[in-house]
Amino acid sequence: MSLAREPSRPVTLRELASLYDCDLDGDGETVVNRVATLSGAGADSVTFLANPHFRSQLRGTRAAAVILQEQHREDCPVASLVSANPYATYARVAAFLHPPHDIEPAVHATAAIAGDAIVAESARIGPQVVVGSASIVGEGAVIGAGCVIGADVRIGAGSRLLARVTVLDGVTVGERCVIHAGAVIGSDGFGFAEDEGRWVKVPQLGGVTIGDDVEIGANTTVDRGTIENTVIEDGVKLDNLVQIAHNVRIGAHTVMAAMSGAAGSTRIGRRCKIGGGVVMINHLEICDDVMFTFRSVVTKSVREPGVYGGSLPAEEAQRWRRSAARFRQLDSLNERVRAIEQAGRDKPGGGTGTRKRDHD
DSSP states (O other), rough: OOOOBBOOOEEEEHHHHHHTTOEESSSSTTTEEEETTTTTTOTTEEEEESGGGGGGHHHHHHEEEEOOOOGGGOSSSSSEOOOSSSHHHHHHHHHHHOOBBBOOEEEEOEEEEETTOOEEOEEEEEETTTEOOOOOOOTTEEEEOOOOOOOTOOEEOOOOOTOEEEEEEEEEEEEEEEEOOOOOOEEEEOOOOOOOOOOOOOOOOOEEEEEEOEEHHHHHHHOOOOOOOOOEOOOOOEOOOOEEOOOOOOOOTOEOOTTTTTTOOEEEOOOOEOOOOOOOOTOOOOOOOOOTTOEEEEEEEEOOOEEEEEBBOOEEEEHHHHHHHHHHTTHHHHHHHHHHHHHHHHHHHTSOOOOOOOOO
C-alpha cells in the first residue's frame, strides 16, 4: 500500500476558483487536470508562486494558471487564481486534482489476525500483517504490508499505516492519520534507575494516545509512557526520524521537522514549529505558538510565544542573532586587544598600559 494518486480529474479554472475562494483573472473555461512547477508546467496544469525566490520563473511559465498573491497578479503572463495563502490553496487543489487511489476492502491471506480482534469490513489488511488480541481496526483503515499491531490497539477510521509500521500494545491511533514506513509507536521509553553503578529497568506501563489527522514520518519513534500515556494531539505533523520520548505531550497542530526530538515529560504547546535537528531536554514546558529554528538546543522552559534559536541554549531569536554577529567579530577583536597590549608593553615602564603625560 502506498499513497499513490489517481489519474488527474479535469476541472475548469472557474470551478477551482469557486471551490477554493480565489479571484480568477483569465478564461474561466480553461480546463486543467494536473499540478506542476512554475518551470515545468504545461497548458493543462496549475502551478503556484508562494516563495518570492521563484518569482523570476513566473514570467516564463507555460501553465494554464498560477495560484499567487495579489501583488504578483500583474507579473503573471497567464491566468491567475489570486489567494491570500497560495501554498495552502495549492495543497488543496493538488489533493483535488490528484486524489488517492480508491482502496478495495480485503484481508490478505497471509495476514495473522487474533480471534478476538475486530477488523471493519471496509478496512484493507495487507500481506504479512499481524493484528494482536482485542485490537480494533476501524472503518476504511488501511494496514500496509508487514505491519505489526499489538494487543489492545485502536486504529481509527480512515487511518493509513504504510509498510512495516509497528504499533505496540495499548496504543490508540485516531481517525484519518497517516503513519509512514518503519515508524514505531509504543516502544519502551528510556527509563532506568541507577543503583550502585548498575541500571534497573523502570517498567513502562503507559501507552500512547494519538489524536485525529496526525501524520508521522518514516522511521519516527514515539515511546510509551512510564505510567501515564504519551499524547500526540489532533493535527500534529512529525517528520521522518523524529524521537518522542516517554510522557511527552505535543499540542494540537504542532509540527516537528526531521532529526528533532523531545526528551521525557516535555510538554509542547499548540501550533508550535520545531525546526530540523532541534533538541529539547526533559521536563520542559513550551507554551503555544513557539518556533525553534534549525538545530536549536532547548534547555529551559519557554513561557512566551515567539521565535527562538541557537545551538547554544535557545533564547529569543533577535538576541541570538546579535550574539552570533559578535561571535563572527571575535578574531578581529582578539587581534586588536593583543595589539593594544603589545603597544603597552613596548612603552617605557611597559606592562602598565598607562599613558605618560608629555612635558615640554
